[in-house]
Amino acid sequence: MRIDEKGERIPLTIADFDAQKGTITLIFQEIGKTTKLLGLLKEGDRILDFMGPLGNPTKIEKYGRVVCIGGGVGVASIPLKAKALGEAGNEVISIIGARTKELLILEEELQKISDELYITTDDGSKGHHGFVTDILKKLIDERKNIDLVVTVGPVIMMKAVANVTRPHNIRTIASLNPIMVDGTGMCGSCRVRVDGRTQFTCVDGPEFDAHRVDFDHLMTRLQRYLTEEKLSLERGVGKDDV
Amino acid sequence: MTFRIPMPEQDPEKRIQNFGEVALGYSADQAVSEAKRCLQCSEPGCIKGCPVGVDIPDFIECIKEGNFDEAIRIVRQKNHLPAICGRVCPHENQCEKFCLLGKKGESVSIGKLERFVADYERQKGFKISSKPTSTGKKVAVVGSGPAGITVSADLAKLGHGVTLFEALHAPGGVLIYGIPEFRLPKEIVRAEIDCIKKFGVSIKTGVVIGKTISLDELLEEFDAVFVGSGAGLPRWMDIPGEDLCGVYSANEFLTRINLMGAYLFPEYDTPIREGKKVAVVGGGNVAMDSARAALRLGANEVCILYRRTEKEMTARQEEIEHAREEGIKFKFLTLPTKILGDEKGWVKKIECVLMELGEPDKSGRRKPLIIKNSEFTIDVDTVIVAIGQSPNPLISRTTEGLQVTERGTLVVDGNGMTSKEGVFAGGDIVSGAATVIESMGAGKLAARAIHEHISQK
Ligand SMILES: Cc1cc2nc3c(=O)[nH]c(=O)nc-3n(C[C@H](O)[C@H](O)[C@H](O)COP(=O)(O)OP(=O)(O)OC[C@H]3O[C@@H](n4cnc5c(N)ncnc54)[C@H](O)[C@@H]3O)c2cc1C
Numbered sequence: 001m002r003i004d005e006k007g008e009r010i011p012l013t014i015a016d017f018d019a020q021k022g023t024i025t026l027i028f029q030e031i032g033k034t035t036k037l038l039g040l041l042k043e044g045d046r047i048l049d050f051m052g053p054l055g056n057p058t059k060i061e062k063y064g065r066v067v068c069i070g071g072g073v074g075v076a077s078i079p080l081k082a083k084a085l086g087e088a089g090n091e092v093i094s095i096i097g098a099r100t101k102e103l104l105i106l107e108e109e110l111q112k113i114s115d116e117l118y119i120t121t122d123d124g125s126k127g128h129h130g131f132v133t134d135i136l137k138k139l140i141d142e143r144k145n146i147d148l149v150v151t152v153g154p155v156i157m158m159k160a161v162a163n164v165t166r167p168h169n170i171r172t173i174a175s176l177n178p179i180m181v182d183g184t185g186m187c188g189s190c191r192v193r194v195d196g197r198t199q200f201t202c203v204d205g206p207e208f209d210a211h212r213v214d215f216d217h218l219m220t221r222l223q224r225y226l227t228e229e230k231l232s233l234e235r236g237v238g239k240d241d242v
Numbered sequence: 243m244t245f246r247i248p249m250p251e252q253d254p255e256k257r258i259q260n261f262g263e264v265a266l267g268y269s270a271d272q273a274v275s276e277a278k279r280c281l282q283c284s285e286p287g288c289i290k291g292c293p294v295g296v297d298i299p300d301f302i303e304c305i306k307e308g309n310f311d312e313a314i315r316i317v318r319q320k321n322h323l324p325a326i327c328g329r330v331c332p333h334e335n336q337c338e339k340f341c342l343l344g345k346k347g348e349s350v351s352i353g354k355l356e357r358f359v360a361d362y363e364r365q366k367g368f369k370i371s372s373k374p375t376s377t378g379k380k381v382a383v384v385g386s387g388p389a390g391i392t393v394s395a396d397l398a399k400l401g402h403g404v405t406l407f408e409a410l411h412a413p414g415g416v417l418i419y420g421i422p423e424f425r426l427p428k429e430i431v432r433a434e435i436d437c438i439k440k441f442g443v444s445i446k447t448g449v450v451i452g453k454t455i456s457l458d459e460l461l462e463e464f465d466a467v468f469v470g471s472g473a474g475l476p477r478w479m480d481i482p483g484e485d486l487c488g489v490y491s492a493n494e495f496l497t498r499i500n501l502m503g504a505y506l507f508p509e510y511d512t513p514i515r516e517g518k519k520v521a522v523v524g525g526g527n528v529a530m531d532s533a534r535a536a537l538r539l540g541a542n543e544v545c546i547l548y549r550r551t552e553k554e555m556t557a558r559q560e561e562i563e564h565a566r567e568e569g570i571k572f573k574f575l576t577l578p579t580k581i582l583g584d585e586k587g588w589v590k591k592i593e594c595v596l597m598e599l600g601e602p603d604k605s606g607r608r609k610p611l612i613i614k615n616s617e618f619t620i621d622v623d624t625v626i627v628a629i630g631q632s633p634n635p636l637i638s639r640t641t642e643g644l645q646v647t648e649r650g651t652l653v654v655d656g657n658g659m660t661s662k663e664g665v666f667a668g669g670d671i672v673s674g675a676a677t678v679i680e681s682m683g684a685g686k687l688a689a690r691a692i693h694e695h696i697s698q699k
């Protein structure tokens with residue numbers, strides 16, 4: 001989506017939708033200029049451009065026991081996946097984590113659609129004091145048979161999840177979040193390395209086999225515009241922006 | 243022997259600091275003087291050289307007489323986008339190549355005259371003749387590049403209801419996201435688009451066919467579909483280091499600048515890295531545009547690396563000349579083999595080898611061969627890969643029954659119809675990356691065929 005004439009195009013996950021009302025739900029974290037501007041919008045305001053849905057939908061099948069792991073704002077894309085997986089006859093265990101209690105989202109929704117829900121916070125203000133991977137490790141030790149792990153969140157977390165499941169040969173799917181421009185496969189800004197090959201997240205993804213993704217490379221490429229992003233934010237939200 | 247009237251241009255020193263148009267256009271007097279050079283041949287070669295067959299001697303004659311309104315009317319009979327073609331067509335390979343005057347000296351500046359009358363018309367304000375009566379037929383056009391624009395305009399003029407779908411937020415295709423402001427001001431593209439809206443074409447942006455709506459869904463709602471989705475998929479060299487930070491596809495680089503306005507960052511929100519030492523790989527228009535845009539962003543040194551020689555470069559001659567005047571360096575017979583990065587993952591150097599030309603290949607150009615032990619490196623902080631584009635497979639992947647070639651282009655018959663009944667295609671999606679005017683030519687052909695197809699139904 002693009003918020004105004006001078007705005008950047010940014011990708012957001014469709015967290016929920018209501019076909020009858022013709023609405024979609026987006027959940028975003030105000031981290032930079034565009035998301036801050038988005039946060040300033042009031043009910044009834046307009047977003048200039050919106051395009052989607054893009055990418056490939058999650059493959060929903062009966063796998064057996066599935067663990068869905070969301071971190072930070074990545075939790076936004078968990079409920080739709082968890083719900084569909086549950087409806088397909090899977091046992092769904094959700095683990096969500098955040099830096100601190102206030103940043104936890106969708107707890108209630110996930111409680112309803114998951115067979116089990118675990119919460120972790122980095123600072124221990126709610127749930128387990130530590131990382132989502134702590135819970136995952138425990139689950140793996142306790143009940144050997146986990147058939148699929150789905151993970152969305154900060155790259156460092158997805159990398160950690162992949163490292164935990166790799167020795168156990170548990171199929172793990174990560175939803176990647178590289179910097180995008182067009183979202184149609186035209187620019188290659190979103191390219192990631194999977195199995196040593198270049199893939200475009202916007203058309204080939206966003207979900208990839210986490211054991212084959214080069215997460216360090218993704219982390220590096222996410223830093224490409226740090227200086228500019230800081231400048232943009234420091235410049236603040238100008239009068240002409242709203 | 244007379245020489246061409248040169249077109250006034252921005253001084254190179256000054257223009258590399260702005261994104262304003264380089265060539266400033268003829269004055270009326272200059273245009274008339276240039277028009278007077280035309281011999282009005284009885285068997286003019288120029289018309290044959292023009293892919294859409296503009297009546298060149300006729301419109302030039304009108305300019306000579308000072309009747310610019312009639313001149314543009316003649317051009318528009320065959321060409322919907324004269325202000326654009328006058329600026330970006332490779333005239334030296336088309337009409338001007340066959341101009342009699344060119345055999346001994348300098349051909350008539352046909353492209354510049356075309357631009358002159360189109361600009362004259364735009365400044366005066368377009369006149370739209372009354373809308374035709376509606377036929378009740380509906381056509382969907384996918385992609386708003388020159389092919390899609392041409393099909394839309396032609397069909398709308400015949401009274402068909404046309405809906406034009408564009409994936410990006412702004413219509414125009416490469417004309418908007420690829421070709422930079424200093425060569426083709428976006429104002430002009432927008433004016434042309436406004437023109438087709440006045441014919442009654444409805445434009446829907448932000449719709450990705452194959453994702454938002456499938457092609458088959460379009461077929462249910464429309465009597466015919468035209469696919470003009472272009473060749474937007476960047477090609478890579480497949481060498482180590484191409485994923486480093488600071489390596490761009492030309493598409494990303496130019497899209498950030500042109501479509502997103504990154505050259506006006508931070509006023510516009512989309513960032514771009516302002517490289518100081520930039521290497522651009524490739525020898526076509528896309529490479530020239532990237533190099534000259536990098537220079538305007540503030541690079542100290544921009545170097546074009548091309549594996550063949552100047553003679554084989556596919557860029558328009560004018561662009562090569564302009565790039566040279568602006569201080570862009572050319573390294574011919576040079577093939578990058580590796581991009582090297584620093585510990586943080588940013589580009590530092592590019593390693594290349596030297597080439598020599600061997601026997602001609604399929605394209606008739608002599609095939610470059612690597613010279614052994616000729617490796618050398620160049621220090622750079624930005625690399626832009628401009629070695630070509632392939633068709634975007636989004637539509638063919640999500641549509642059953644569309645026949646595709648090995649190169650990913652769509653297969654069409656002599657009328658531009660694909661292997662799927664009622665689905666037509668043209669432009670870069672069929673030919674592979676080509677030119678604006680060839681895409682328009684394909685659009686014209688398809689428009690005629692679509693008209694016949696739906697009129698029979
Ligand atoms: C497929 C996908 C789904 C996403 N879903 C969500 C979501 O549901 N909710 C949510 O809050 N965020 C989501 N994000 C991240 C979101 O796009 C970024 O937070 C947003 O672009 C930040 O823009 P900004 O101007 O506010 O911040 P900036 O200051 O511009 O950037 C902050 C950080 O955001 C990332 N970012 C910046 N620009 C882009 C861009 N054009 N494309 C991708 N990442 C960028 C970079 O890591 C950057 O360092 C998603 C990203 C992807 C790729």
Ligand SMILES: Cc1cc2nc3c(=O)[nH]c(=O)nc-3n(C[C@H](O)[C@H](O)[C@H](O)COP(=O)(O)OP(=O)(O)OC[C@H]3O[C@@H](n4cnc5c(N)ncnc54)[C@H](O)[C@@H]3O)c2cc1C
Pocket residue numbers: 330331332384385386387388389390407408409410414415416417420421449450451452470471472473474496527528531558634636637668669670671675676677678679681
């Ligand atoms: C940087 C650059 C410089 C060039 N310079 C010149 C020049 O000087 N002279 C010249 O003659 N030619 C030049 N060319 C080539 C010329 O621009 C192309 O040949 C021409 O634009 C092709 O037209 P088209 O209509 O086939 O496609 P395009 O112009 O590529 O337009 C296709 C459109 O379709 C849209 N689209 C794609 N997929 C979908 C989908 N699934 N759903 C909806 N919309 C979709 C795209 O977003 C795009 O807007 C240049 C090309 C580039 C990239």
Ligand code: SF4
Pocket residue numbers: 279280281282283286287288289298299340341342343349350352
């Ligand atoms: S070939 Fe040249 S001189 Fe002859 S009619 Fe065409 S433009 Fe004029």
Ligand code: FES
Pocket residue numbers: 179180181182183184185186187188189190191200201202203
């Ligand atoms: S965002 Fe441009 S190719 Fe994926």
